Amino acid sequence: MYRYDEFDSDFVRQRVAEFRDQVARRLSGELTEDQFKPLRLMNGVYLQLHAYMLRIAIPYGVLSARQLRKLAHIARVYDRGYGHFTTRQNLQFNWVELARIPDLLGELADVEMHAIQTSGNCIRNVTADHFAGAAADEAVDPRPYAEILRQWSSLHPEFSFLPRKFKIAVTGAERDRAAIQVHDIGLQARRDADGAIGFAVYVGGGQGRTPMIAKKIRDFLPESDLLAYCTAILRVYNLEGRRDNKYKARIKILVHEMGEADLIREVEREFEGLRGTPLALPAAEVARIARYFAPPDLAELPPHSVVLDSRSAGDPDLSRFVRRNLTAHRAPGYTALTISLKAIGEAPGDASADQMDAVADLAERYAFGEIRVSHEQNLILPHVRLDDVPALHAGLQAAGLATPNAGLVTDIIACPGLDYCALANARSIPVAQRIAERFADPVRQDAIGDLKIKISGCINACGHHHVGHIGLLGVDRKGEEFYQITLGGSADETATIGEIVGPGFPADRVVDAIEAIVDVYLRLRHDASEDFLAAYRRIGAEPFKSALYAEV
Amino acid sequence: MAKVNKAFRPVAITANDLRSGRVLYRTFEGGWAPDVARAEIARDPARADALLAAAKADHDRGVVVEPFAISVDPVTGMPVALREQIRATGPTVGIESEH
Numbered sequence: 001m002y003r004y005d006e007f008d009s010d011f012v013r014q015r016v017a018e019f020r021d022q023v024a025r026r027l028s029g030e031l032t033e034d035q036f037k038p039l040r041l042m043n044g045v046y047l048q049l050h051a052y053m054l055r056i057a058i059p060y061g062v063l064s065a066r067q068l069r070k071l072a073h074i075a076r077v078y079d080r081g082y083g084h085f086t087t088r089q090n091l092q093f094n095w096v097e098l099a100r101i102p103d104l105l106g107e108l109a110d111v112e113m114h115a116i117q118t119s120g121n122c123i124r125n126v127t128a129d130h131f132a133g134a135a136a137d138e139a140v141d142p143r144p145y146a147e148i149l150r151q152w153s154s155l156h157p158e159f160s161f162l163p164r165k166f167k168i169a170v171t172g173a174e175r176d177r178a179a180i181q182v183h184d185i186g187l188q189a190r191r192d193a194d195g196a197i198g199f200a201v202y203v204g205g206g207q208g209r210t211p212m213i214a215k216k217i218r219d220f221l222p223e224s225d226l227l228a229y230c231t232a233i234l235r236v237y238n239l240e241g242r243r244d245n246k247y248k249a250r251i252k253i254l255v256h257e258m259g260e261a262d263l264i265r266e267v268e269r270e271f272e273g274l275r276g277t278p279l280a281l282p283a284a285e286v287a288r289i290a291r292y293f294a295p296p297d298l299a300e301l302p303p304h305s306v307v308l309d310s311r312s313a314g315d316p317d318l319s320r321f322v323r324r325n326l327t328a329h330r331a332p333g334y335t336a337l338t339i340s341l342k343a344i345g346e347a348p349g350d351a352s353a354d355q356m357d358a359v360a361d362l363a364e365r366y367a368f369g370e371i372r373v374s375h376e377q378n379l380i381l382p383h384v385r386l387d388d389v390p391a392l393h394a395g396l397q398a399a400g401l402a403t404p405n406a407g408l409v410t411d412i413i414a415c416p417g418l419d420y421c422a423l424a425n426a427r428s429i430p431v432a433q434r435i436a437e438r439f440a441d442p443v444r445q446d447a448i449g450d451l452k453i454k455i456s457g458c459i460n461a462c463g464h465h466h467v468g469h470i471g472l473l474g475v476d477r478k479g480e481e482f483y484q485i486t487l488g489g490s491a492d493e494t495a496t497i498g499e500i501v502g503p504g505f506p507a508d509r510v511v512d513a514i515e516a517i518v519d520v521y522l523r524l525r526h527d528a529s530e531d532f533l534a535a536y537r538r539i540g541a542e543p544f545k546s547a548l549y550a551e552v
Numbered sequence: 553m554a555k556v557n558k559a560f561r562p563v564a565i566t567a568n569d570l571r572s573g574r575v576l577y578r579t580f581e582g583g584w585a586p587d588v589a590r591a592e593i594a595r596d597p598a599r600a601d602a603l604l605a606a607a608k609a610d611h612d613r614g615v616v617v618e619p620f621a622i623s624v625d626p627v628t629g630m631p632v633a634l635r636e637q638i639r640a641t642g643p644t645v646g647i648e649s650e651h
Contacts (some may be wrong), residue, residue, distance in 0.1 A: 052573035419643035
């Protein structure tokens with residue numbers, strides 16, 4: 001993985017020192033809250049319902065065992081023994097004290113991490129396919145480009161005060177696991193017929209109160225033009241994006257109001273002026289960055305593991321885990337392994353300090369010390385020998401991390417909601433917990449198959465409800481929590497915004513409503529090979545509406 | 553004499569501690585406490601204004617941040633809104649461990 005050079009290291013250390021001084025001046029009264037608030041936000045420090053919250057950037061979701069162990073240490077020493085992995089592949093600590101944050105940031109700097117640009121109207125943490133460098137279907141490893149974008153966008157002087165926040169996602173596979181079409185810029189790295197690398201460029205996607213699927217504005221942008229083209233997009237947005245209305249300030253609104261053709265013309269015009277400038281990516285620099293992401297030393301192995309096959313034949317738990325939590329690896333005999341942070345009844349995305357340590361230990365022992373955070377709030381060990389899966393599974397079981405539910409109805413995305421978040425209107429976590437408990441039976445989960453439920457506690461859509469196969473949006477109706485249900489959303493290469501199915505449900509009826517929806521699907525699907533999304537696309541919303549609202 | 557505003561609902565004043573960020577309530581003694589049961593309840597607009605003004609002074613002195621008034625039940629003193637109930641008593645979901 002990428003290692004800080006001296007410049008990176010100095011830059012982060014200086015930023016810690018600067019923030020330490022700012023916190024001291026705030027505590028001494030030299031800075032007012034109005035003066036201090038933008039400074040703390042630039043360092044990822046929010047004030048939530050109960051306490052300060054620190055959002056730590058995990059660049060494109062890549063963590064080393066050493067870093068994860070440090071996060072566990074921070075959870076124990078500075079927080080309440082746990083952290084929350086988010087849909088932006090970040091980690092949030094919910095209970096940090098302002099006075100101690102400079103020390104905390106110093107510890108993070110020790111392991112080449114920080115919280116810069118995890119808030120504010122700037123380019124946020126660049127996200128990527130969590131199976132990058134491992135997936136069998138990958139054409140190009142997106143991580144070197146995500147890293148190049150990270151370096152380019154960090155404290156970019158021109159793009160530090162954009163009309164609104166700006167999110168970039170990168171994938172390198174046809175199968176989109178990075179939700180690129182609901183990002184401000186989505187990039188799909190691909191190869192042309194000659195093997196040269198370029199990008200399909202999507203712009204203007206997003207969720208929030210005005211969900212939109214991005215427009216593809218380039219089918220194959222040459223690799224060397226990546227930064228010039230992104231600069232052109234950002235420049236058009238920075239100049240033309242609306243600053244008069246916070247709710248209309250994202251680039252998706254600009255794309256919508258300008259129209260695709262005009263936007264493309266503006267971007268291309270800007271891009272013409274940037275061609276041949278120092279923004280052109282030198283091939284040698286791309287190669288230098290890519291070397292940080294060289295594959296680990298993988299052995300030549302047979303494609304099947306006799307050890308795993310025989311062990312899982314006699315162990316139903318292992319067998320279920322193998323069926324759900326392993327993803328095809330590009331190297332024979334290896335797998336990319338998902339560690340579910342969705343144990344039944346737990347808060348989605350939460351991990352205790354002990355669990356973080358356990359994952360770090362297992363990653364070091366079995367997976368080259370590498371961990372990924374997925375935007376679906378799970379952890380991934382990207383390179384695992386199939387032969388090692390039984391032992392790894394046992395280690396995960398001991399840490400309470402062997403839930404075999406990846407991609408199933410209980411693998412629910414949920415934002416922190418009203419239990420933590422100052423913006424939320426309704427709770428998300430307890431609804432996720434109750435749904436998971438209702439569907440806890442593993443046989444029933446298997447029968448239902450692939451199904452993505454996503455829950456947001458407010459219209460900002462951190463829980464990605466618009467692109468859930470089943471989406472839940474919590475709203476406040478006269479002081480009572482209600483949940484609006486959307487169906488048919490998808491964040492993959494067939495990205496779709498879900499349709500609102502009808503009036504919302506009160507908290508005490510929402511789990512029944514989900515169950516009714518699932519029952520309609522089970523009744524009307526062709527067979528088990530037709531998953532929920534496929535069935536919904538075939539039969540439409542009506543059967544679900546009838547089931548939900550028939551008696552009303 | 554000003555007529556008592558019938559629409560007025562009793563309020564307490566809450567804020568977050570500057571240093572720790574923890575939820576606090578303005579007490580009868582004029583200080584701040586984490587326990588909502590110790591909050592002074594203002595039963596008329598004048599008292600509510602006075603409490604909020606005092607809280608804002610504490611904000612300006614760097615004791616607390618973001619003070620505001622919340623509606624409370626006149627009998628139990630508990631916050632009326634769910635959001636404020638959660639602020640008063642903590643997340644409604646099990647927290648894995650308390651250090």
